[in-house]
Amino acid sequence: MKARVHITLKNGVLDPQGAAIRHALGTLGFDGVENVRQGKVIELDLAEGTTEATVNDMCEKLLANTVIESYSVELA
Amino acid sequence: MKAAVIVFPGSNCDRDLAEGFRLAGFEVSMVWHKDTSLPQGLDIIGIPGGFSFGDYLRCGAIAAQSPICQAVVEYANKGGHLLGFCNGFQILCETGLLPGVLMRNAGLKYVCRQQGLRVETADSPFTNALSKGAEITVPIAHHDGNFSADADLVARLRGEDRVAFSYIDNPNGSAGDIAGILSENRRILGMMPHPERACEAVHGNEDGRAVFKSLTESLALA
Numbered sequence: 001m002k003a004r005v006h007i008t009l010k011n012g013v014l015d016p017q018g019a020a021i022r023h024a025l026g027t028l029g030f031d032g033v034e035n036v037r038q039g040k041v042i043e044l045d046l047a048e049g050t051t052e053a054t055v056n057d058m059c060e061k062l063l064a065n066t067v068i069e070s071y072s073v074e075l076a
Numbered sequence: 077m078k079a080a081v082i083v084f085p086g087s088n089c090d091r092d093l094a095e096g097f098r099l100a101g102f103e104v105s106m107v108w109h110k111d112t113s114l115p116q117g118l119d120i121i122g123i124p125g126g127f128s129f130g131d132y133l134r135c136g137a138i139a140a141q142s143p144i145c146q147a148v149v150e151y152a153n154k155g156g157h158l159l160g161f162c163n164g165f166q167i168l169c170e171t172g173l174l175p176g177v178l179m180r181n182a183g184l185k186y187v188c189r190q191q192g193l194r195v196e197t198a199d200s201p202f203t204n205a206l207s208k209g210a211e212i213t214v215p216i217a218h219h220d221g222n223f224s225a226d227a228d229l230v231a232r233l234r235g236e237d238r239v240a241f242s243y244i245d246n247p248n249g250s251a252g253d254i255a256g257i258l259s260e261n262r263r264i265l266g267m268m269p270h271p272e273r274a275c276e277a278v279h280g281n282e283d284g285r286a287v288f289k290s291l292t293e294s295l296a297l298a
Contacts, residue, residue: 013179013224014179014182014224014249016179016180016181016182016183016184016222016249017180017184020184061141062133062137062141063133065134065137065170065177067175067176067177067224068177068179068224
C-alpha cells in the first residue's frame with residue numbers, strides 16, 4: 001500500500017519561496033496570481049495493513065514540523 | 077572541565093567548536109551521531125554548525141532523530157548544559173529543547189558576513205562575561221536562519237529574559253531581531269551566529285571568546 005503525505009506551511013506563516021515564485025510567474029506574464037504557497041509531497045511505500053494513525057504519527061514525529069507546517073495523509 | 081561535541085554527517089564546524097572549547101580550557105571529546113551514550117562527567121555538550129544530513133527534509137530534522145540526540149535530550153532534561161550554533165540551533169529547535177523554527181532567510185539568499193549583535197542578557201552561563209547592551213561582532217553564514225516565532229512566543233522570550241543576542245541590522249528576517257535564545261532553565265543556548273569562528277587572532281576577530289569564557293567561569297562555580 002502507499003501513502004501520500006502533503007505538507008504545507010500553516011496559514012499565517014510567511015512563505016518567502018512562494019512569494020518568489022509568484023513574482024517569477026508575474027515576470028512571465030501570468031497575471032492574476034494572487035498568492036503562491038510552496039509545500040512538499042512525500043510518498044511512502046508501506047507494509048499492508050499500516051494504519052492512517054501510524055502515518056499520522058510519522059508526520060508528528062518527523063515528516064512535518066507542526067510548529068509551522070500542517071499535513072494531510074492520503075492512503076491508496 | 078569536560079565538553080563533548082556531537083558530529084553528524086555534514087557537520088563542518090565541529091572542529092572549530094572543539095577548538096573554541098579547548099582555548100577556554102575544556103577537555104573535548106568528539107561523539108559520533110550513531111553512538112547511543114555520552115562520555116561520563118560532561119559539563120557541557122556542543123552541537124556544531126554545518127549541514128547535517130544535507131539539510132534533507134528540514135534543517136536539523138534528521139539529526140534531531142539520530143541515536144545520540146536521544147541521549148542529548150535526556151542529558152538536557154536532567155539539567156545539563158547545552159549549546160548549539162547555526163545548524164546546532166536548528167537541531168535544538170527540531171528536538172523541541174528550544175522553541176521556534178529556523179526558516180529560509182527572508183531575502184532567500186545565503187548570507188555570509190561579520191554581523192553586529194547586541195547582548196540582551198548577561199544573566200546566563202553563556203553571556204555572564206558580557207554586559208547587557210554590549211555590542212559584539214560575530215560571523216554568520218546561513219541560508220535558513222530566519223527565526224520564526226509568533227508574537228506570543230517573542231513576547232514570552234523577551235518577558236522571561238531569554239533572548240541572549242539580537243541582530244543589530246537584521247540579516248535574515250528573524251522575528252524580533254532574535255539571533256539567539258535560552259531555554260527556560262537558562263542552561264541551553266541556541267544561536268545562528270558562530271562565536272567559535274571568532275576566537276583567535278588569526279580569525280581577525282576574537283569577540284566570540286566571551287561566550288566560552290562565560291562558560292568556563294559559570295561552570296567552574298556550578
